[in-house]
Amino acid sequence: GAGVSQSPSNKVTEKGKDVELRCDPISGHTALYWYRQSLGQGLEFLIYFQGNSAPDKSGLPSDRFSAERTGGSVSTLTIQRTQQEDSAVYLCASSRGWGSYEQYFGPGTRLTVT
Amino acid sequence: AQSVSQHNHHVILSEAASLELGCNYSYGGTVNLFWYVQYPGQHLQLLLKYFSGDPLVKGIKGFEAEFIKSKFSFNLRKPSVQWSDTAEYFCAVNAANAGNMLTFGGGTRLMVKP
Numbered sequence: 408g409a410g411v412s413q414s415p416s417n418k419v420t421e422k423g424k425d426v427e428l429r430c431d432p433i434s435g436h437t438a439l440y441w442y443r444q445s446l447g448q449g450l451e452f453l454i455y456f457q458g459n460s461a462p463d464k465s466g467l468p469s470d471r472f473s474a475e476r477t478g479g480s481v482s483t484l485t486i487q488r489t490q491q492e493d494s495a496v497y498l499c500a501s502s503r504g505w506g507s508y509e510q511y512f513g514p515g516t517r518l519t520v521t
Numbered sequence: 522a523q524s525v526s527q528h529n530h531h532v533i534l535s536e537a538a539s540l541e542l543g544c545n546y547s548y549g550g551t552v553n554l555f556w557y558v559q560y561p562g563q564h565l566q567l568l569l570k571y572f573s574g575d576p577l578v579k580g581i582k583g584f585e586a587e588f589i590k591s592k593f594s595f596n597l598r599k600p601s602v603q604w605s606d607t608a609e610y611f612c613a614v615n616a617a618n619a620g621n622m623l624t625f626g627g628g629t630r631l632m633v634k635p
Contacts, residue, residue, distance in 0.1 A: 438621060440621075440622060440623075442623075442625075449625060449626075449627045449628060450611060450613075450623075450625035450628070451625075452622040452623065452624065455620065455621055455622050457621065463620050463621075463622065465620075466622065498564075498565070500565075502621070508553050508555075508570075508572070508615050508621060509555075509567060509570060510567075510623060511567075512557075512564050512565040512566075513564060514563075514564040515564060
């Protein structure tokens with residue numbers, strides 16, 4: 408079956424602009440995660456959605472970052488007023504849900520803020 | 522909060538050499554443990570996982586890892602590496618009662634010389 412997909416694969420934006428990154432999880436997976444992979448910080452957790460529960464936002468680095476998940480499927484990560492330190496690869500993962508911790512990762516979106 | 526340490530940042534081996542990559546975590550409770558691999562130009566893939574039971578787990582492509590609770594370690598091993606094992610390897614931990622997110626180590630870049 409199809410894996411986790413993300414779009415766009417690459418995004419170049421100017422400092423101060425807003426960006427939206429999209430994730431389509433594996434069909435039937437109720438849990439969805441966003442991580443960030445950068446040279447200085449490695450792989451960091453950002454936010455986690457599980458079904459209809461309130462998301463775990465404990466990893467979001469600032470209030471410029473937000474995410475939503477519509478209809479329990481597709482998710483959008485929004486970064487407002489982008490800064491150069493936001494440059495990274497943003498990874499999305501999904502899993503079958505609580506009690507099943509194996510996460511399947513998408514190819515990522517490489518964000519470059521100039 | 523839990524943390525994960527991978528002591529080897531870069532490893533260079535010749536084909537047929539044995540491999541052991543170290544992973545230590547800091548969390549006193551029940552953990553789920555993972556090794557992920559990222560081949561050049563590809564997305565993160567699960568190599569193996571430990572949830573409970575036999576502390577020696579076998580994964581894909583001849584990899585195995587041993588959970589030693591007393592040492593807070595989950596080292597990855599392969600008896601004989603191949604050129605195709607060239608990749609970056611990430612150890613990850615999920616604390617069983619602290620949400621569903623993964624905490625990753627900094628990664629180890631493995632280069633296997635033909």
